[in-house]
Amino acid sequence: MSNIPSEPEFEQAHKELVSTLENSSLFEKNPDYRRALSVVSIPERIIQFRVTWEDDKGNLQVNRGYRVQYNSALGPYKGGLRLHPTVNLSILKFLGFEQTFKNALTGLNMGGGKGGADFDPKGKSENEIRKFCDAFMRKLCHHIGAETDVPAGDIGVGGREVGFMFGTYRREKNKWEGIMTGKGLTWGGSLIRPEATGYGVVYYVEHMIKYVGKGSFQGKRVAISGSGNVAQYAALKCMELGATVVSLSDSNGCLIAEGDAAFTPEHVEEIAAVKLARKPLTEFKSKSSYKYVEGARPWTHVSKVDIALPCATQNEVSREEAEALVSSGALFVAEGSNMGCTQEAIDVFEGVRREKGKEAVWYAPGKASNCGGVAVSGLEMAQNSQRLSWTSEEVDEKLKGIMKNAFENGLNTAKEYVEAKEGELPSLVAGSNIAGFVKVIRAMHDQGDWW
Missing domain, CATH: 3.40.50.720 (NAD(P)-binding Rossmann-like Domain)
Incomplete structure (x- = not known):
């Protein structure tokens, strides 16, 4: 019997990807890709840490913090931070796994990751949220960077929380760099990112x-x-x-x-x-x-x-x-x-x-249809690297192009690898899964991650 604890959300996401790969001609045309599947299914790195902070009554509180750095073959790890009492390793592995292939579909140079903590912002004062974000980032800052891992917001992490975390990173590291996306417009954020x-x-x-x-x-x-x-x-x-x-x-x-x-x-x-x-x-x-x-x-x-x-x-x-x-x-x-x-x-x-x-x-599927958020996060990273700010019209046009490419990539990949009857619509879930998977594992192969 396996000693690995059950991870239902991750297992569901993994099974969904594998089933579409198996039910296509991908492995028949590329038998070596089966080996790649076993490699890409395991995160490159999982970081777990405790977060201790003080509430408004002076009581010590402790939470579990995580960062799943899933895959960096296409670029720095990229994915949000979630603050919610349900956060656990299964959910973050599922999200990091999905993020890896979603980011591939944007066409931008971004790997996949996800993180967060089982902290519940509901019912907390702004001071308590600030203290938690500060304590969380003081642990996380040792594992991220503009060329390494660039988190963003997610459930429970909006502009306020991104600001608190970014400020802690800047003070701890004594440097300003684009280590988070979803920032305020006056200090490195991108227009159209919230939308x-x-x-x-x-x-x-x-x-x-x-x-x-x-x-x-x-x-x-x-x-x-x-x-x-x-x-x-x-x-x-x-x-x-x-x-x-x-x-x-x-x-x-x-x-x-x-x-x-x-x-x-x-x-x-x-x-x-x-x-x-x-x-x-x-x-x-x-x-x-x-x-x-x-x-x-x-x-x-x-x-x-x-x-x-x-x-x-x-x-x-x-x-x-x-x-x-x-x-x-x-x-x-x-x-x-x-x-x-x-x-x-x-x-x-x-x-x-x-x-x-x-x-x-x-x-x-979400890895294709909702990739616009992380796509504009990638555009925010590009603006930070150039120390420039693009207009909302420029960002929106780039977003429209990315979504068009994500649709056409999934559509055309489904036509190539999934048999269909006359008049049948192509499977966007199969096409998107295969397109994202192939892009990631080809980069991994070129870099010697599997052979």
């Missing part, structure tokens, strides 16, 4: 819609989960393009637009303020035309839907919810969150795709 993941997933879906000849976002009904940064900007971009947004959610429940009601930019602004105050969506005041369903996600509570964008957290669409989305008429599902759909949900979407041709639901 990038949400905007990017919408730009990706635009290419999906165009490929199947379904027009544009204009007039489409869009169900979105989450109400944080990704969901907010995805919703705003959908509205800008003429779509009707019919749902948002948080960890306690979901808001559903009833009848002809739809969320507006003003509603999103109000929800952003509620989230910033770390309050639940029940505090949303403009809810006379909206139904709040406690303890539920939106997928089984929305009626007619054209597009579904899971933008909250992992495994937020189950088999039953996938079937509900198919029944509601959804044609496109694209993950704004990482591994937003369970494997059973993906099986539902992929099964319908194989059966119904261009009238099927078409699923896009």
